[in-house]
Amino acid sequence: MTVNRRSFLAAAAAAAVTNPALGAVPASGDVDIAIIGAGAAGIAAARRVAATNRRYALLEANDVVGGRCITNNSIFGVPYDVGAHWIHMPDINPVAKLAKQNGLPTYAAPRGQRIRIGRRYAREGELEEYLALSVRSERAIADAARKADISCAQALPKDLGDWRSTIDFVLGPYSCGRDLSEVSAVDFTKSDERDIDAFSKIGYGGLLAKFTGGLQVQLGTPARRIEWTGRQGVEIDTAKGVIRARAAIVTASTGALAAGKIKFIPDLPKRQQDAISKLPLGSYEHIALDLPDNPLALQADDLMFEKSNNTHTAGLLANVSGTSLCIVDVGGKFGRDLAVRGEEEMVDFATKWLGDLYGSNFNKLVKRASATRWYNEPWVLGSFSCATVGGQPSRRVLMEPVNNRLWFAGEAVHETLWGTVGGAWESGDRAAVDALRRIGAIAAPPPETPQRPRVQQRAR
Numbered sequence: 001m002t003v004n005r006r007s008f009l010a011a012a013a014a015a016a017v018t019n020p021a022l023g024a025v026p027a028s029g030d031v032d033i034a035i036i037g038a039g040a041a042g043i044a045a046a047r048r049v050a051a052t053n054r055r056y057a058l059l060e061a062n063d064v065v066g067g068r069c070i071t072n073n074s075i076f077g078v079p080y081d082v083g084a085h086w087i088h089m090p091d092i093n094p095v096a097k098l099a100k101q102n103g104l105p106t107y108a109a110p111r112g113q114r115i116r117i118g119r120r121y122a123r124e125g126e127l128e129e130y131l132a133l134s135v136r137s138e139r140a141i142a143d144a145a146r147k148a149d150i151s152c153a154q155a156l157p158k159d160l161g162d163w164r165s166t167i168d169f170v171l172g173p174y175s176c177g178r179d180l181s182e183v184s185a186v187d188f189t190k191s192d193e194r195d196i197d198a199f200s201k202i203g204y205g206g207l208l209a210k211f212t213g214g215l216q217v218q219l220g221t222p223a224r225r226i227e228w229t230g231r232q233g234v235e236i237d238t239a240k241g242v243i244r245a246r247a248a249i250v251t252a253s254t255g256a257l258a259a260g261k262i263k264f265i266p267d268l269p270k271r272q273q274d275a276i277s278k279l280p281l282g283s284y285e286h287i288a289l290d291l292p293d294n295p296l297a298l299q300a301d302d303l304m305f306e307k308s309n310n311t312h313t314a315g316l317l318a319n320v321s322g323t324s325l326c327i328v329d330v331g332g333k334f335g336r337d338l339a340v341r342g343e344e345e346m347v348d349f350a351t352k353w354l355g356d357l358y359g360s361n362f363n364k365l366v367k368r369a370s371a372t373r374w375y376n377e378p379w380v381l382g383s384f385s386c387a388t389v390g391g392q393p394s395r396r397v398l399m400e401p402v403n404n405r406l407w408f409a410g411e412a413v414h415e416t417l418w419g420t421v422g423g424a425w426e427s428g429d430r431a432a433v434d435a436l437r438r439i440g441a442i443a444a445p446p447p448e449t450p451q452r453p454r455v456q457q458r459a460r
């Protein structure tokens with residue numbers, strides 16, 4: 001059966017909220033397309049396939065859907081986004097657009113940020129100086145990237161004075177999950193601006209979970225082994241059985257792939273293996289604190305950085321959606337080392353950091369605390385991808401189908417929206433359309449990458 005582009009798109013739209021598990025199979029059997037991983041990319045891919053009435057299997061290693069975009073409602077009694085929280089560029093973000101179509105509200109994130117200098121906030125002139133130097137730094141990175149790929153740290157202007165550490169942190173660990181010495185200037189410059197954001201009161205993960213409605217997901221079903229050169233298609237081994245598919249879309253993170261969580265038989269071609277190794281995951285962790293009665297005297301969703309003089313620093317998102325939940329974010333090498341030391345030390349760091357900046361004993365003020373350790377999540381093993389120097393083209397390499405049977409998708413497989421939920425969604429959607437086309441299920445051409453306005457300012 002083939003469907004034309006119009007009916008295909010109409011069916012996909014109809015599948016927007018409820019979709020009665022079209023064509024899904026249990027944990028073993030024959031399907032048209034198998035999808036490995038039910039994060040943003042896997043959900044988008046499965047929705048596309050389901051909308052064509054083709055048989056699919058959606059395998060998720062974990063016991064919940066969402067991957068790096070999940071909302072926990074029990075730890076604090078309010079929605080807490082354990083992974084992604086910022087809905088970047090809501091006007092063009094596919095998840096935000098779907099939320100709007102389905103009457104699920106989002107609201108604009110406040111623009112701008114506060115900078116703490118010791119126990120006071122930066123004055124207007126100081127803020128202007130910081131912002132001007134940030135913009136100059138991004139321009140210097142973009143100028144360098146036009147000539148050759150070097151690390152962002154090498155491209156930074158030399159005269160950033162006592163703002164250097166702050167700029168290093170905001171552009172590096174806070175935006176990319178890696179120190180700037182490990183971030184490719186080309187990858188950084190290619191990424192789309194992310195300076196207009198929205199939030200959801202039910203959490204970003206809460207939104208994503210709504211769009212899984214009707215999809216049949218095999219939870220707790222890791223794909224252990226994928227044979228991808230068989231004459232009939234792809235064979236996937238799980239603890240619950242064998243799935244045979246005409247095509248497979250693998251959305252596991254590059255961290256999980258590099259760690260060999262899935263055994264490919266035969267080994268993947270060197271081209272794909274090299275691409276995976278050039279897109280390692282960085283480190284980005286939340287330290288979430290319940291701080292009743294607003295001891296920081298901040299507004300809902302206020303963002304704060306400190307003017308720091310070393311790498312032991314963080315970003316604060318205060319009073320999330322008007323609740324008493326405050327999130328201290330750490331990243332890069334410092335964040336990774338801290339996370340390795342465990343949750344208790346992470347919470348200690350966050351309370352001491354806030355205490356130094358605001359002068360109270362936050363140990364006593366914190367009602368409840370929780371910290372993520374994504375670097376150690378067995379099916380993810382990190383935060384989000386960031387290309388090594390020279391590694392940016394690897395994102396495009398991973399878009400190529402392998403043997404017309406195997407597709408990779410996920411945040412790492414997007415040239416401009418890498419490291420985001422929106423990018424992962426677009427990538428999963430694109431892989432599904434391509435795979436459906438290759439197996440003759442649809443006649444539509446692959447979707448074009450939308451052209452978006454580009455600006456220099458990338459940091460939030």
Ligand SMILES: Cc1cc2nc3c(=O)[nH]c(=O)nc-3n(C[C@H](O)[C@H](O)[C@H](O)COP(=O)(O)OP(=O)(O)OC[C@H]3O[C@@H](n4cnc5c(N)ncnc54)[C@H](O)[C@@H]3O)c2cc1C
Nearest residue numbers: 037039040041061067068084085086223410411420421424
């Ligand atoms: C702390 C943190 C904060 C972030 N903040 C933001 C933000 O504010 N805004 C934003 O846009 N993005 C943010 N991101 C990035 C964003 O979360 C990711 O880019 C996006 O969620 C990735 O989606 P994905 O589908 O590519 O991968 P994933 O979400 O990792 O999904 C892959 C799925 O595959 C499963 N899997 C892996 N191996 C197997 C296997 N062998 N068999 C079956 N299943 C398997 C995994 O369990 C997982 O569920 C953040 C990430 C982190 C970690």
